[in-house]
Amino acid sequence: MRINVTRSALPPMEEYVEEIRELWDSRWLTNNGIKLRTLEDQLRQYLHTPHALTFVNGHLALECLLRALNLKGKVITTPFTFASTTHALVRCGLKPVFCDIEDEYCTMDPQKVEALITPDTCAILPVHVYGNLCDDQALSAIAKKHGLRLIYDAAHAFGVSKDGISAAQMGDAAMFSFHATKVFHTIEGGCVTTSDPEILHSLEMERSYGIVDETTVSHPGGNFKMNEFQAAMGLCNLRHAEENLALRRHAAETYHSLLGGREDMLLPRMQPGVTHNYAYFPVRFPGEGRRDAAAKKLAEHGVFARKYFYPLTNDFACYENLPGFDSSLTPVARKISGEVLTLPLYPGLSDEEILFIANILKEM
Numbered sequence: 001m002r003i004n005v006t007r008s009a010l011p012p013m014e015e016y017v018e019e020i021r022e023l024w025d026s027r028w029l030t031n032n033g034i035k036l037r038t039l040e041d042q043l044r045q046y047l048h049t050p051h052a053l054t055f056v057n058g059h060l061a062l063e064c065l066l067r068a069l070n071l072k073g074k075v076i077t078t079p080f081t082f083a084s085t086t087h088a089l090v091r092c093g094l095k096p097v098f099c100d101i102e103d104e105y106c107t108m109d110p111q112k113v114e115a116l117i118t119p120d121t122c123a124i125l126p127v128h129v130y131g132n133l134c135d136d137q138a139l140s141a142i143a144k145k146h147g148l149r150l151i152y153d154a155a156h157a158f159g160v161s162k163d164g165i166s167a168a169q170m171g172d173a174a175m176f177s178f179h180a181t182k183v184f185h186t187i188e189g190g191c192v193t194t195s196d197p198e199i200l201h202s203l204e205m206e207r208s209y210g211i212v213d214e215t216t217v218s219h220p221g222g223n224f225k226m227n228e229f230q231a232a233m234g235l236c237n238l239r240h241a242e243e244n245l246a247l248r249r250h251a252a253e254t255y256h257s258l259l260g261g262r263e264d265m266l267l268p269r270m271q272p273g274v275t276h277n278y279a280y281f282p283v284r285f286p287g288e289g290r291r292d293a294a295a296k297k298l299a300e301h302g303v304f305a306r307k308y309f310y311p312l313t314n315d316f317a318c319y320e321n322l323p324g325f326d327s328s329l330t331p332v333a334r335k336i337s338g339e340v341l342t343l344p345l346y347p348g349l350s351d352e353e354i355l356f357i358a359n360i361l362k363e364m
Contacts, residue, residue, distance in 0.1 A: 003353055005306040007346045008180040009244050011236035019232040028228065032208075035231035039186075042238055046159070047168035047176075049193040051200045054226040054234075055207060058155055058177030058190030059084040064224055065173055065192050066092040068202035069123070069149055076116050077125040078108045079312035080333040084177075085127055085153050086313035097121070098314050100330040105271060106130065106282075106340075109332070110138035114146075123149035128157035128167060130342075131183075131279040132271055136162070136170040143171075151175070154193075156279045158184045159241065163273045168193035178234065183248070183277045184241055186234035189226050247347035248278035254351055255281055255343065258358035264290070265361065266339075280308065284339040291339050294364060301360050308342040 010016075023029060036054060043052040055061035066088060074095045077085060089096045097116050102109040108126040124143055126134040134152065143150035150170075154160075155177035157167040168174055173196070178189035192203055205212070210221035237244075252268075259265055266284035270276060285291040291307065298305050312327045312334060319325040327334040343357060 001353075001356075002302045002304070003344050003349075003357065004304050005308075005342055005344050006181045007348060008185060009237065009240070009347050011233075011240055015239075016233060016236050019236055020229060023228055023232075030225060030227040032225065033228045033231070035228040035235060036226055039226075039231040039234045039238070040191075042235065043191060043193075046238060046241070047193055048161075048166040049168040050195045051197070052168070052191050052193045053200060053203050053207065054178075054186075054189060054191045054231070055224045056190075056226055056230075057188045058175055058179060059088060060222075060224045061177075061190035061192050062088040062153065062175040063092055064203055064206040064222075065151060065175055065199075066094065068199060068206050069151070069172070070202075071122045071149065073120040073122045074118065075123045075125050076113055076121060078127050078333065079314040079327065079330050080106055080129065080309050080337065081127040081153060081313060082155065082309065083313060083316070084155070085125065086316070086319075089125070090319075094122075095120075095324070096314075097324060098330050101129075101333045101336070103332055103336070104269065105132035106333075106336060107132055107134040108139070110135050110142060113139070113142050117142075117146055117148070121146070121148060123151055125151050125153060127153040127155075128160065130268065130282050131156050131160055131277045132268075133157060133160060133162050133167060133170075133274055136165075140171070155179075155182070155190075157277070158182065158279075159245065159275075159277045161275045162271070169195065172196060173199055178230075183244070183279050184234070184237055186226065186230040186237070189230050189234065244347045245277060248345060249276075251345050251347075251349050251354060252278045252281055254354045255345075255358065258355065259283070259361065264364075278345065281343045281345040282308070282340050283343055284336065285341060286339055290364075291341050294361060295341055297364060298357065298360055301356075303344065303357050303360065305344065306342045307337075308340065310337045310340070312337050 173194040
């Protein structure tokens with residue numbers, strides 16, 4: 001038996017084949033085809049946002065957003081994230097300034113943001129983590145007070161809302177990842193949501209070479225378009241989104257029923273007012289070396305959990321010795337990074353497999 005931390009959800013093969021059948025007639029395989037336009041329309045409705053522009057992947061969506069906003073200088077962000085967030089800033093010539101996270105939901109701590117703002121600060125880039133939402137009300141107030149852009153890395157927050165407000169409606173814009181391992185995927189892919197038509201226009205130019213029309217090119221953009229086969233997968237998966245969400249919820253509730261009440265394992269807590277997507281099931285193992293021991297024990301039984309996020313991005317070897325890249329400056333994030341292990345969670349995970357995993361952990 002091998003149980004990975006995640007497994008891509010797929011629609012019935014026949015459904016996907018039927019979805020792509022017309023492409024053999026049209027031969028329109030990319031460049032803003034009907035599948036892409038239909039998917040973007042459906043995403044706008046599902047995410048409750050005026051604008052949703054798709055990209056070949058989430059990372060390039062974020063890079064395009066940073067360029068579209070013409071940001072210069074320093075961006076306050078978090079090290080408790082996937083490599084993409086920090087790399088996108090660096091690759092766009094921006095300087096990450098790392099803010100620590102709060103202990104309960106692992107999102108950026110608003111109380112620690114203002115002390116990091118300088119005249120060189122141009123934006124705040126918080127990260128919604130594991131489907132937990134950042135404190136948008138507090139962060140929006142700070143951004144407005146200091147005249148800063150507020151951009152969300154919402155890679156983990158597809159379909160998540162708080163008090164009826166979608167994650168896609170927060171900030172100036174938000175990036176979502178549609179990687180194969182995500183709650184919703186297009187094999188590879190991503191999108192940016194925004195309510196600002198000027199940001200949308202700039203993103204469209206970034207996505208497709210800066211081409212305005214057949215004879216006019218406004219600036220040197222790139223080629224970051226999603227193709228029709230990706231979009232077709234997205235259309236299929238969107239039909240099954242609620243079904244897959246229910247299966248994820250069931251798996252998370254089963255873990256809670258089997259592992260809840262133990263002081264040696266801290267299970268994820270639900271945020272008040274938040275409609276969750278159960279993207280991950282992070283468990284914290286307090287105590288020196290306990291997380292690593294749990295990961296090793298699970299792996300010995302063919303269960304491959306993930307130390308997510310470890311190491312922190314401000315500890316990456318590629319940034320070694322650079323000013324500000326030091327996890328001692330973000331002690332809460334460093335502590336949680338040494339404790340957290342995300343257990344397998346995906347729609348096809350059976351109750352028997354969850355019981356198997358729980359029993360291994362109970363024996364520690």
